[in-house]
Amino acid sequence: xxxxxxxxxxxxxxxxxxxxxxxxxxxxxxxxxxxxxxxxxxxxxxxxxxxxxxxxxxxxxxxxxxxxxxxxxxxxxxxxxxxxxxxxxxxxxxxxxxxxxxxxxxxxxxxxxxxxxxxxxxxxxxxxxxxxxxxxxxxxxxxxxxxxxxxxxxxxxxxxxxxxxxxxxxxxxxxxxxxxxxxxxxxxxxxxxxxxxxxxxxxxxxxxxxxxxxxxxxxxxxxxxxxxxxxxxxxxxxxxxxxxxxxxxxxxxxxxxxxxxxxxxxxxxxxxxxxxxxxxxxxxxxxxxxxxxxxxxxxxxxxxxxxxxxxxxxxxxxxxxxxxxxxxxxxxxxxxxxxxxxxxxxxxxxxxxxxxxxxxxxxxxxxxxxxxxxxxxx
Numbered sequence: 001x002x003x004x005x006x007x008x009x010x011x012x013x014x015x016x017x018x019x020x021x022x023x024x025x026x027x028x029x030x031x032x033x034x035x036x037x038x039x040x041x042x043x044x045x046x047x048x049x050x051x052x053x054x055x056x057x058x059x060x061x062x063x064x065x066x067x068x069x070x071x072x073x074x075x076x077x078x079x080x081x082x083x084x085x086x087x088x089x090x091x092x093x094x095x096x097x098x099x100x101x102x103x104x105x106x107x108x109x110x111x112x113x114x115x116x117x118x119x120x121x122x123x124x125x126x127x128x129x130x131x132x133x134x135x136x137x138x139x140x141x142x143x144x145x146x147x148x149x150x151x152x153x154x155x156x157x158x159x160x161x162x163x164x165x166x167x168x169x170x171x172x173x174x175x176x177x178x179x180x181x182x183x184x185x186x187x188x189x190x191x192x193x194x195x196x197x198x199x200x201x202x203x204x205x206x207x208x209x210x211x212x213x214x215x216x217x218x219x220x221x222x223x224x225x226x227x228x229x230x231x232x233x234x235x236x237x238x239x240x241x242x243x244x245x246x247x248x249x250x251x252x253x254x255x256x257x258x259x260x261x262x263x264x265x266x267x268x269x270x271x272x273x274x275x276x277x278x279x280x281x282x283x284x285x286x287x288x289x290x291x292x293x294x295x296x297x298x299x300x301x302x303x304x305x306x307x308x309x310x311x312x313x314x315x316x317x318x319x320x321x322x323x324x325x326x327x328x329x330x331x332x333x334x335x336x337x338x339x340x341x342x343x344x345x346x347x348x349x350x351x352x353x354x355x356x357x358x359x360x361x362x363x364x365x366x367x368x369x370x371x372x373x374x375x376x377x378x
Contacts, residue, residue: 021083022374023075025090026314028102031072033320033360035065035109037353040324042116043331044350047343054350059121062113069106076103091152094163095235098149101174104141107134108181115184128189135181139202142174146209164224165231166238167318168217169245175210176248179203183255191262207252214245233311236304237318243293244322246286250329253283254336280336287333290326312363314372320360324353 041058045051080087091097111134118127149171153159182203186196221242230236257279260272304310327349334342367373 017082018374020075020078021086023072023079024099025076025096026099026102026317027072027076028104028106029099029314029317029321030364031065031069031106032102032109033317033324033357034061034068035106035113036321036324036328037357038062038065038113038117040327040331040350040353043328044347046331047347051347059117062117065113066110069110073103073106091148092156092158094153094156094159095165095167097152098167098170100149101142101145101171104138104145105174105177107138107141108177110134111138111181112184115181115188124189128185131181132185132190132195135178135185135199138181139178139206142178142206146171146175161220161224162228162231164221164228165235166221166241167235168221169214169241172210172213172217173241173244173248175206175213176245176252178206178210179252180248180255182206183252183259186259187255187262191259196263210245211249218242218245230300230303233304233309234313234315236301236310237313237315239297239300240319240322242322243290243297244325246293247290247322247325247329250283250286250290251325251332253279253286254329254332257336283333284337287329290329294323294326312367314364314367316360316363319356320353323349323356327353 038058038061041054041061045053045055045058091100111131114122114127114134115131118130121127122130182199185199190196190199231238257272257276260276301310327346330342330349331346334346
């Protein structure tokens with residue numbers, strides 16, 4: 001009996017080590033794709049009393065995302081200590097390496113969900129303080145991986161033009177999402193406190209890094225898609241990532257307006273009230289670009305499906321978060337521009353978001369059952 005127990009323990013430990021070894025950096029994308037739905041549900045619940053129950057659906061997605069986040073974070077961290085050689089391979093990979101920031105992004109999304117839905121679950125004091133902890137942990141991770149990935153790309157002689165794809169947008173997006181939680185925090189509990197200037201400064205630094213890297217990286221990717229042709233089918237989902245930078249900037253701009261309003265029209269001696277009309281125009285322009293990009297993705301994915309194979313890979317999670325970010329931007333823009341029209345668009349997008357999420361979840365289950373998780377990804 002003791003020998004049997006010892007054998008089972010060894011088998012369990014061997015399987016756990018195998019899982020940790022193969023637990024790639026991309027698993028944060030699954031957390032992102034689940035966590036953002038709680039915000040789309042929360043915004044949709046505000047459209048009318050009929051949709052108010054969606055708030056509790058959002059709470060359910062928030063709790064599910066929290067469980068996923070904790071479950072995935074453990075092997076993700078252990079891999080750095082148990083298999084550093086695998087981490088090094090992934091960091092040097094021109095595609096896979098870009099997914100490392102997805103886990104720090106998950107900290108920011110966890111903080112955003114906690115900021116919005118946490119007060120009704122844990123009480124305001126605990127929720128708002130916990131969201132700040134997530135803010136700093138996520139920001140630190142994002143800044144670290146931002147430098148690591150740029151350094152690797154610049155020094156890696158194996159990176160070629162044909163490697164460029166829209167997963168390269170993930171590091172810029174990771175920086176752009178920091179000021180979203182920063183603005184959310186200044187919008188409510190921390191407005192007017194000593195922490196507000198710190199949140200503002202970190203958010204502005206991250207916004208500058210993310211915005212300009214978005215422009216530089218975007219130019220390289222556009223050049224590759226124009227002169228090298230579209231990449232192989234397994235990279236097709238990364239097309240959706242192209243919608244994310246402008247959608248997140250829209251989210252930040254609207255949340256920034258709300259943060260300024262919470263501070264009675266000014267922040268740190270600067271009166272932003274006169275800039276509100278311009279900010280709303282810029283947000284509308286960027287939202288329009290995101291909509292255009294969404295249509296482009298539909299056209300290109302249709303091309304993949306009709307002319308090439310488009311089998312399920314874990315990368316299909318790239319279809320979730322960017323689409324959800326666009327939905328959130330739509331819901332926030334509806335608060336100040338074309339309210340009635342955009343409310344209808346928001347509800348429609350929210351339904352599509354859930355459908356896409358369900359398809360990807362069941363695809364992931366089949367993908368795991370096939371044993372693809374344990375196959376080399378390099």
